[in-house]
Amino acid sequence: xxxxRSEERRAEIVRAxxxxxxxxxxxxxxxxxxxxxxxxxxxxxxxxxxxxEALLVAVLEERDRWxxxxxxDRERWRLDLMESLVEYNAMxxxxxxxxxALLGESVTEDHPARAFFTERYTQVRENMAEVLRAExxxxxxxxxxxERVAPLLTAVMDGLQYxxxxxxxxxxxxxxxxxxxxLLREDSKRSA
Amino acid sequence: xxxxRSEERRAEIVRAxxxxxxxxxxxxxxxxxxxxxxxxxxxxxxxxxxxxEALLVAVLEERDRWxxxxxxDRERWRLDLMESLVEYNAMxxxxxxxxxALLGESVTEDHPARAFFTERYTQVRENMAEVLRAExxxxxxxxxxxERVAPLLTAVMDGLQYxxxxxxxxxxxxxxxxxxxxLLREDSKRSA
Numbered sequence: 323x324x325x326x327r328s329e330e331r332r333a334e335i336v337r338a339x340x341x342x343x344x345x346x347x348x349x350x351x352x353x354x355x356x357x358x359x360x361x362x363x364x365x366x367x368x369x370x371x372x373x374x375e376a377l378l379v380a381v382l383e384e385r386d387r388w389x390x391x392x393x394x395d396r397e398r399w400r401l402d403l404m405e406s407l408v409e410y411n412a413m414x415x416x417x418x419x420x421x422x423a424l425l426g427e428s429v430t431e432d433h434p435a436r437a438f439f440t441e442r443y444t445q446v447r448e449n450m451a452e453v454l455r456a457e458x459x460x461x462x463x464x465x466x467x468x469e470r471v472a473p474l475l476t477a478v479m480d481g482l483q484y485x486x487x488x489x490x491x492x493x494x495x496x497x498x499x500x501x502x503x504x505l506l507r508e509d510s511k512r513s514a
Numbered sequence: 515x516x517x518x519r520s521e522e523r524r525a526e527i528v529r530a531x532x533x534x535x536x537x538x539x540x541x542x543x544x545x546x547x548x549x550x551x552x553x554x555x556x557x558x559x560x561x562x563x564x565x566x567e568a569l570l571v572a573v574l575e576e577r578d579r580w581x582x583x584x585x586x587d588r589e590r591w592r593l594d595l596m597e598s599l600v601e602y603n604a605m606x607x608x609x610x611x612x613x614x615a616l617l618g619e620s621v622t623e624d625h626p627a628r629a630f631f632t633e634r635y636t637q638v639r640e641n642m643a644e645v646l647r648a649e650x651x652x653x654x655x656x657x658x659x660x661e662r663v664a665p666l667l668t669a670v671m672d673g674l675q676y677x678x679x680x681x682x683x684x685x686x687x688x689x690x691x692x693x694x695x696x697l698l699r700e701d702s703k704r705s706a
Binding site: 347348349350419422423424425426427428429430431436439440443444447462463464465466470471473474476477478479480481482484485487488489492493498501502504505506507508 | 539540541542611614615616617618619620621622623628631632635636639654655656657658662663665666668669670671672673674676677679680681684685690693694696697698699700
């Protein structure tokens, strides 16, 4: 019982953090602001999440779970749904900013979010390869395999987020992502 | 004269910072460590660079100048030279880590490096579009223009850096970048 309550409390804190991020962005999402929203002292919050980084990783894990809900149902992981996901991300700059800022920090020495991102990318590349194989078979344009295109697809999504966050008027994330898919579809168009 | 000496001193500090970054990485590159190397007190260093971010931006500007030396000579900006640049970057993780960490920070509110990155990307996208036009003409695979491929090329380089920094054994930056170029060359291969 105590454990179930504790899990519920953690989930409540993560939802509150997501709200604070959406309203105030990455820097405004202090442990104090999140604690206040759930009616805890900052000391009380630290019992659930010892650092801001730990809380933000929990928020990103929750987002991943949510974005891929029904994720075990392979049908959900399709390229057209990824297109929608990129469009959806363009409407929630707070969480994209949090992801991008934490990813940046994570490549520094001994950062607490490093393990999360390293494991996440291993998984994401695998998922992307499956999506690509389901859509294009074993051979993509340029003679590439799904496994070789997977890191590129991932890189495009992440890289576009930085350009878009810095200059939303100059970069249309959704349109650019579709442009990348057009490069991948080149082959099928030609053989059609 | 005083001004020339000051410029020279700044350049010396930037070179020292680059060395410290190469040896100790982003987090280890403290103002104190850089000051010590050039025989200044930390207070003395602050006279030239008021914050760590200002110093790191100067380092990245210097790297950009160096990487594109002879940059006015358009011949230098060719895709095969960019391939070499990616391979070269794979041998200097310290500066790539510094770039990637600072890019991550820059998307947060009012960050001192935000203007640098925003202007840099505007310029980089323009340069990339020129490179692509010189190599492929006005139409690339997928019916895309050089201007539409430019943000993708940029995104791929940045995104691959994060994946590589997190897991260098799983991601070969140089090979993946060449894979992306293979997607762009698809068209010319077919018409050949």
